[in-house]
Amino acid sequence: MNKTSLLRFLITACVVLVAALLGHVLWKHYLYSPWTRDGRVRADVVKVAPDVAGLVTEVRVADNQFVHRGDVLLAIDPSRYRLALAQAHANLGAAGASVHAAEANIAAATAAMAARKTDYAMYRAQARRRMQVPAGSVVSSETRDNAVAAAEAAEAAWHQSEAALKQAQAAHDQALSAQAQAQVAVQNAELNLERTQVRAPVDGYATNVQVRVGDFANAGAQQLALVDSHSYYIYGYFEETKLPQLRMGDPVDVRLMAGGIELKGHIDSIARGITDRDNPGSPDQLPNVNPTFNWVRLAQRIPVRIDIDPDRMPAGSVLVAGMTATITVHPRDDDRSPRRAQP
Numbered sequence: 120m121n122k123t124s125l126l127r128f129l130i131t132a133c134v135v136l137v138a139a140l141l142g143h144v145l146w147k148h149y150l151y152s153p154w155t156r157d158g159r160v161r162a163d164v165v166k167v168a169p170d171v172a173g174l175v176t177e178v179r180v181a182d183n184q185f186v187h188r189g190d191v192l193l194a195i196d197p198s199r200y201r202l203a204l205a206q207a208h209a210n211l212g213a214a215g216a217s218v219h220a221a222e223a224n225i226a227a228a229t230a231a232m233a234a235r236k237t238d239y240a241m242y243r244a245q246a247r248r249r250m251q252v253p254a255g256s257v258v259s260s261e262t263r264d265n266a267v268a269a270a271e272a273a274e275a276a277w278h279q280s281e282a283a284l285k286q287a288q289a290a291h292d293q294a295l296s297a298q299a300q301a302q303v304a305v306q307n308a309e310l311n312l313e314r315t316q317v318r319a320p321v322d323g324y325a326t327n328v329q330v331r332v333g334d335f336a337n338a339g340a341q342q343l344a345l346v347d348s349h350s351y352y353i354y355g356y357f358e359e360t361k362l363p364q365l366r367m368g369d370p371v372d373v374r375l376m377a378g379g380i381e382l383k384g385h386i387d388s389i390a391r392g393i394t395d396r397d398n399p400g401s402p403d404q405l406p407n408v409n410p411t412f413n414w415v416r417l418a419q420r421i422p423v424r425i426d427i428d429p430d431r432m433p434a435g436s437v438l439v440a441g442m443t444a445t446i447t448v449h450p451r452d453d454d455r456s457p458r459r460a461q462p
Contacts, residue, residue, distance in 0.1 A: 153364040155357050157420065158373065158444035163350035165321055169195055170314040172338045175330055182328040185348070186319045193330060193342065195315040204308040211305050214298035221291035228287040232280035239273035246270040323347045351438045353384060353425040355446040358418035364450055365389060371425050372447045377439075383431040386448065390422040 173195040180192045246266040319325075323345040330342040353373055357365065365386060373382040425446065427438075 153357065153361050153369075153448035153450065154446060155355050155361070156443075156445045157356040158425075158446040159354050159356075160375070160438055160440055160442035160444060161352055161354050162438075162440040163321075163347040164326075164440070165323070165345040165347060166341045167192060167317065167320070167343050167345055168339050168341045169193075169317050169336045170338060171195055171200065171311050172336060173197075173199065173315065175332055175334045175336050175342075178328070178330055178332055180325045180328060180343070182325065184325050184328075186323065186325055186345070188319055188322050190319045192317045192319055192325065193336075195317070195336060197312055197315040200308065200312040200315055204305070204312050207301065207305040207308040211298070211301040214294065214301040217294040218291070218298050221287065221294040224287040225284065225291055228280065228284040232277065232284050235273065235277040235280040239270070239277040242266070242270040242273040317342070319345060321345060321347045322349060346440060351427055351440070352387070353382075353427060353444060353446065355423045355425055355444075356420040357423050357446075359421055360418050362389070362421055365423060365448060366450075369451055370449045372449070373425065373427070374445045374447075376443045376445075377437075380433055380436050382433070382436075382444075383428040384425045385428070387424045387426040389424075393419060393421065 175193055176196050177194040178192075179190075179194070180186055186192065246269065326344050326346055328343045330336065336342055353371075355371075367386050367388065369386045371384045371386060373384055374380070375382065
């Protein structure tokens with residue numbers, strides 16, 4: 120072998136070796152480096168539904184319109200709820216009149232009891248005087264017996280008036296309870312009337328607005344949705360082989376597929392459970408293990424929540440829930456010790 124052939128062999132060997140080393144490094148980077156192309160923009164979506172039922176008389180929001188918290192989105196016909204409020208006020212007035220009548224009854228029963236008590240004291244004193252006089256001398260036995268009977272009748276009337284007073288007090292308590300119930304009914308009617316105007320619970324973008332004037336809206340039936348403008352975050356689905364390189368608080372670079380917009384953020388949390396599709400439960404609560412096994416096993420994808428740094432958001436950038444993104448995690452250098460399993 121001449122020098123030229125040897126040189127060619129050495130050059131070829133070096134190229135193959137370098138290619139093999141580069142391939143190994145790239146393979147390890149692909150398998151273990153904390154990055155993923157499987158990222159999704161997500162946001163909290165509020166399902167807006169009226170709290171009361173009725174005909175829709177007004178729709179004040181258009182599809183994809185931005186609204187502020189407290190803005191009226193749609194209005195329900197308030198006529199029936201105004202009538203219900205008027206009825207509740209009337210019932211409250213009647214309950215108040217019943218309370219005043221019960222108070223008057225208490226006053227009358229109190230006066231009657233005082234009079235019966237006075238009568239009893241008078242008849243008791245008279246009976247005592249009659250009993251102190253010897254029988255047959257001045258006062259006859261019949262007169263003495265009549266005095267004792269009158270005292271006993273007066274005592275019975277006194278106790279009866281006491282019972283009437285207690286009954287009047289019980290009726291007063293019942294009237295107060297009815298008045299409280301009527302007051303609650305008024306507050307409930309006022310709340311229902313207020314809820315005829317469906318307001319935005321958060322700042323956000325109205326979406327899927329399909330309700331129209333004249334539609335009948337049922338209580339609790341969703342009419343539109345609001346995408347909370349302050350709740351955007353990123354979910355990155357990392358392979359399980361890359362989890363040892365992730366921890367809460369690590370800074371993250373996010374590149375959206377839409378125009379290559381770059382965002383900054385940090386890891387907020389890591390999911391602690393995913394569905395095991397090969398081990399569904401059986402009716403007997405026993406594992407039902409799939410007997411098949413593939414020689415090539417794909418790494419599971421673990422959801423990782425990433426909070427976006429709003430102070431470093433590019434001007435004019437538009438976030439839409441469902442966008443795809445590439446996520447790269449930069450492990451912090453403040454702690455170079457081996458990573459421990461997070462509880």
